[in-house]
Amino acid sequence: MDLNKIQNLKNQAISGILEVNSASELERLRIAYLGRRGELNELLKQLGQLPTNQRVEAGRQINDAKQAIEQTLQSQKNSLPDSSKINDWLDITAPGKKPALGHLHLISQTIEEIAHIFEKIGFQRVRYPEVEWDWYAFEGLNMPPEHPARDEWETFFIDNLHHPKLGRGVLTPHTSSGQLRQMEAQKPPLRMLNIAKCYRRQADASHAPMFYQFEGLLVDQNIAITHLKGVLAYFAKQYFGPNRQTRIRPFHFQFTEPSFEFDVTCIVCNGKGQIEGKRCPVCKQGWMELGGSGMVHPTVLKNGGIDPEKYTGFAWGWGVERLFMMKYGIDDIRLLFGGDLKFLEQF
């Protein structure tokens, strides 16, 4: 016999007792450990076999264990509910005691989902300023002042903020302002994922003055349109499900050439364009527009210090809210911002 054996027996007994929830079971354990022929008595009988110098310590520990087991038995007995002292009935239908459970905002949930999908193919998240110079938001992206393309980006300006070379301070109207920052920070190959707040001067059911975009940027040698299609189709299938079809169509942005609009087959009508003979309320002929993308414009690469003769790349910038609003059929973006618990609790 060694001292560990006493300790093990004690621990085993206590953990066994704590799991019991009927009086009869407790009595059974009491006899097994503390009874006349119980385990502890068995150990006491073996004391004589020990060398004298160990007997005292072993005796003390056995006593200790006995006390501890008795105490545990008593307290467990006290904690048994009355009904189970009478019989062993367990009401499975009574409500459980739930742990506290709050809610993560749909925006956070979606951002995490997007980040996971793109991390698997090497895109790293970054943080860049929300208050940014005109150069990064517009001019460096091939949109000089007064360019009509700027109309699409109704921009908030910041009072008293101006840089002699980089222009006015603006609230970033899109995550594309991260493109040049990334090119300045890293040489190709680069794979950036910029998920951030953006701001535009517009407010109605489908536009809030603040919203989120996720921007991808990949620059490397020999990057082609086929790669852009591959990456975006990979995302659409991961996010919306493997049966989605995707396509790109011609579009125009100043900072990509060529530029595309990216479509995925509608998740509501499954790409059919109609439901029960009526035009699908969500999509256009079975296709939903997800957002813009394109091959990075050579001027933008140059502005970012990258040789467009050596490298090509692609980028996209899509609305985060749009993704899940389509998924859940939420038709007013303004619900997302603020403290309406009736809304927040649903997710």
Added chain:
Amino acid sequence: MNILVPYSWLKEHLSTKATPDQMAEALSLCSQSVEKINRVGNDAVFEIEITTNRPDCLSIYGIARELAAVLPRFNHQAQLKAMPELTTKIPVVKKSLPLKVTLQAPSLCPRFTALIFDQVKYRPSPKVIQDRLRKAGIRALNNIVDISNYLMLELGQPMHTFDYDKIKQARMIMRAAKPGEKVVTLDDQTRILSPGTIIIEDGDGRIVDLCGIMGGQNSAVDQTTRRVLLFIQSYDPRQIRRSCQQMACRTDAAQRFEKGVEPEGVMPAMKKAVVMFRTLCGAKVASRLTDIYPHPIQAKTVVVSTAKINQLLGIPIKIGEAQKTLNHLGFATKVSRQQISATVPYWRHDDINLPEDLIEEIARVYGYHNLPSVLPSGPLPLTITDPSFTWENQIKQALKYWGWTETVNYSLVSQQLIKQAGWQPDQCLKISNPLSLDWVWLRPSLLPSLTAAANQNQPDQVIRFFEMAHVYHPSESAGKAKLPEENLRLAGLINRPRFYQVKGVAEAILTEMGIKAEFRPLPGAKQAGQILINNQLIGTLGKTQDRMAFFDLDFSQLVKLASRQKQYHPAAKTPPVIEDLTFIVPPQTPLGELTKVVKAVDPLIKEVSLVDTFQNNFTFRLYYQAPQKNLSRRDVAKIRNKIILQVEKIFQAKLRS
């Protein structure tokens, strides 16, 4: 900009058997996006969104030209028809009616043309013209005005018609408007001209035209008109755009001019106008053509190699096929040594500059939908993930499972909120062009919006809200062109005065992030405390005036201090002695201090924790433990006595026996 294009009108310029649906598909996949097809009678009208780089598509003819290039890729034959009007010559008259033109600012008007018609008969247009205008979204007025609208829609070239007899002294001076000048336009509106706006003044000094935007009422065509001055120009798009923005007036013509109308398109429109004035108005040309075009556009040539085409498309394309596509679109091409040099047609002059621009043309007509999808296979960049993202997600998840609900509030807040929170405006950033009074300032703290979010709900609900977001402060070297500071903060709020719940959560967050911090009273505040790490302030917590409990942490700082490092301690070989001591403590005794004092009494005290509170009675649980031996009753009693003495001496608290 969206335009309406009737199928029947397209067919006048395009011979094809393709149906409206087939056309819409080809356009959307390879050219400009068809948003809708409206059925009007037995015709179909396309609503097409034209991108800003393609003003050449803002016309029936432009769309027909695109269709001729893309329909064959969908196995539909299509041929652009020649316009016989374009080969007609403008008659040269012997006795020209006078018109004296002065261009004071030639850079604003790259090309100026004018022609006078006599014997004009004012009447309604034929039904086919009226129908087409209506389908394309413009009301028919009379044959004269209808011609200008019709040709703008058909060819994309806006034009204007004056009553020649209302132009005093047959004299026109084109100049930039001066501050304070006014004009009454065709729509009866008096418009104050923004300086720089392009206008025409007649011989009597009256302003007769708001160029490129709208004509003046004083020179408008009416049923008495017999002589018409037709006016076709191209303008500096930037000036038209500026004027439209400043005067908040954007006509169909102006929208085209501000996107760029090529000077080379002026004459085809003039020629067709001459034919239409003859047929629709019975008019005769009564003047020489005025054509001021000092710097004709030089056609440019862009070169692209097949290697570059194949590289960007990701698949090999036959050079002959690429060449054919460009020819369809109006480019003159030469192929040599694995490269194509393409001369850009005038209607694409502004849009096509780089090899990439040509590749776009080749690729879109080939069909992006016909390209395969391939994941890129290059080397992965060597980068290290910013740890703040992992922490952000981990702590948000923790809060969720601790029963808290996340809100997202606008970064922009109202003037009123700034005032209520007592912020100094010079410590905040202001929007110079706010959209509404609700969104004027960038918030320097999350708490006011969190409070507002909580108050949006019924007060009988217990609400635990948190938010993690940037707050904004002008950079310290403001004025020296530095971007503001954006700090990530994490704030939480319970709409009840449950201070120890928020403190517990703050403590749990710090524990989760492996950070030891101190909680101290906030000087000058009764109901609030500060959280310090190595004497550095990283957050506050407390109760608000409206009896809510809050915490507010500098998350950017926390991430810098956070650690996932854990230390392994082998379990002690000796059992601890555990006992509970209850003290009767005088009011306003800081328990944190008391606990510290108890703990410091002897190194054998391994742990002290508050386990029960009743009125002034506080029960502490003490763990005594020595590493090498079992503590005897006497050992423990010695330490206990010291504790009792210390606590009594420092805090006047007594052990309850």
